[in-house]
Amino acid sequence: MPLYERLLxxxxxxxxxxxxxxxxxxxxxxxxxxxxxxxxxxKVYNLIESLPAGSVILVSHDTGPGNAPELNPMLTALxxxxxxxxxKIVAMCFFDNANGPQFIQDSxxxxxxxxxxxxGKDWINLGFKLQAxxxxxxxxxxxxxxxxxxxxxxxPLSEFPMMANIKSxxxxxAVIFETTVGTPGYGExxxxxxxxxxxPLTGGASLTMYSGVQQYIRxxxxxxxxxxxxxxxxxxxxxxxxxxxxxxxxxQSIGHLxxxxxxxxxxxGYFMQKKAALQK
Amino acid sequence: xxxxxxxxxxxxxxxxxxxxxxxxxxxxxFTEHLYIGLVTAYGVGYTxxxxxxxxxxxxxxxxxxxxxxxxxxxxxxxxxRYVRGWVWLSRIPMAFWIGYGAGYSLAFTPAxxxxxxxxxxxxxxTINNIIYFLVVVTAVMFFIFTVKKESGPMKWGHYxxxxxxxxxxxxxxxxxxxxxxxxxxxxxxxxxxxxxHLIK
Numbered sequence: 001m002p003l004y005e006r007l008l009x010x011x012x013x014x015x016x017x018x019x020x021x022x023x024x025x026x027x028x029x030x031x032x033x034x035x036x037x038x039x040x041x042x043k044v045y046n047l048i049e050s051l052p053a054g055s056v057i058l059v060s061h062d063t064g065p066g067n068a069p070e071l072n073p074m075l076t077a078l079x080x081x082x083x084x085x086x087x088k089i090v091a092m093c094f095f096d097n098a099n100g101p102q103f104i105q106d107s108x109x110x111x112x113x114x115x116x117x118x119x120g121k122d123w124i125n126l127g128f129k130l131q132a133x134x135x136x137x138x139x140x141x142x143x144x145x146x147x148x149x150x151x152x153x154x155x156p157l158s159e160f161p162m163m164a165n166i167k168s169x170x171x172x173x174a175v176i177f178e179t180t181v182g183t184p185g186y187g188e189x190x191x192x193x194x195x196x197x198x199x200p201l202t203g204g205a206s207l208t209m210y211s212g213v214q215q216y217i218r219x220x221x222x223x224x225x226x227x228x229x230x231x232x233x234x235x236x237x238x239x240x241x242x243x244x245x246x247x248x249x250x251x252q253s254i255g256h257l258x259x260x261x262x263x264x265x266x267x268x269g270y271f272m273q274k275k276a277a278l279q280k
Numbered sequence: 281x282x283x284x285x286x287x288x289x290x291x292x293x294x295x296x297x298x299x300x301x302x303x304x305x306x307x308x309x310f311t312e313h314l315y316i317g318l319v320t321a322y323g324v325g326y327t328x329x330x331x332x333x334x335x336x337x338x339x340x341x342x343x344x345x346x347x348x349x350x351x352x353x354x355x356x357x358x359x360x361r362y363v364r365g366w367v368w369l370s371r372i373p374m375a376f377w378i379g380y381g382a383g384y385s386l387a388f389t390p391a392x393x394x395x396x397x398x399x400x401x402x403x404x405x406t407i408n409n410i411i412y413f414l415v416v417v418t419a420v421m422f423f424i425f426t427v428k429k430e431s432g433p434m435k436w437g438h439y440x441x442x443x444x445x446x447x448x449x450x451x452x453x454x455x456x457x458x459x460x461x462x463x464x465x466x467x468x469x470x471x472x473x474x475x476x477h478l479i480k
Contacts, residue, residue: 013302019464023468024468027468028478067463068466069463069469097322097326099319127326154330191388208459211448211452219399221395228462229458229465229466247473252461252465
């Protein structure tokens, strides 16, 4: 078999093993590659930083297990910044009824406990809500109604002190923080809430969406953006508490090198094959 | 069951799911069915307790909002599609749904797009702005299908627009690769850090 054929027919299982090893080794033996902070991440941080104490951040954490490693660290970093500034978090999700509410809990609760913040006073998990667009729209004027008057565990909102002053997005929410993997996402929040109600929208998304949100950032409709695990790692740098986002960046960098290497090998094989065909 | 046992099970299930990368096998099948079953059951239970019960007990029974029964009944008509001869009834909730959705979307969406269109009216005083402007114009030219593109500016606009789109797709592909690597890192972290405590 000629060399170009061998390059073009590498067993995909070898590729999987190479990629997994490339990511596994830096996890076991971290290299501490530097993480620069992008302008978009800084915008998210600065927006939250600019809020006065007591302001409310409405979080919509719309991810499933697939993209949780990218988006959960963003929520943890947000909680750290928000609690340091004595901001309040009202979190919910529209994407995954089975996992979303638990992701919110797992991402915020440990930070709240560590920073002495109390569930129901400083933050609340409204859980999964049906019919994203209708619920969002309702919440502009009636946040309780959109939440069906209960938190994620089914307890009435009237039992939580912080909710006494949070009745609507229009009057009581300062910023909407959306973490998303698609739909519902920025399009829905922008169209039905942030633009009509005049509320700033920020957040992060899976890197699969990076190209698709650029126009929102350029037009100023999205105030900053955290792009995938990289964005989470940058945000963790800004809140000065490296977490799961930062921990994965060495692996990510080496993984990229492997992918780039494989693309180059594939292209060399392709051009060698083309040349051989011409010579025949 | 302790939390640690749950983590071990999660790690084992991750490896069983990944076994598909080698080839289709019973371990992968078991994981797939287990996941779908669990998610469905949890979702039904969660929706029932956190969405349906509060409406029925609070809004309808306690607050006397009996008018809510009307949209509920209209919504239930969707299941008429399973009854021979009554299928036409299922189109009523669909008509409400599509009519409301389309009308609502048309009312609000233009306001969002307009900002992005205005954003493309920029001063051509930097290289970035010039590239941005050219790509917007030529990409739009690429999608004009009512004019022949065999010669003249349309040909070159179409050609340049195609390259602009290809660069955008390349960028999207790179982002997607990065995202999928993040997902593997997340699961590896779960196995090594959370379940086995092999790394910090």
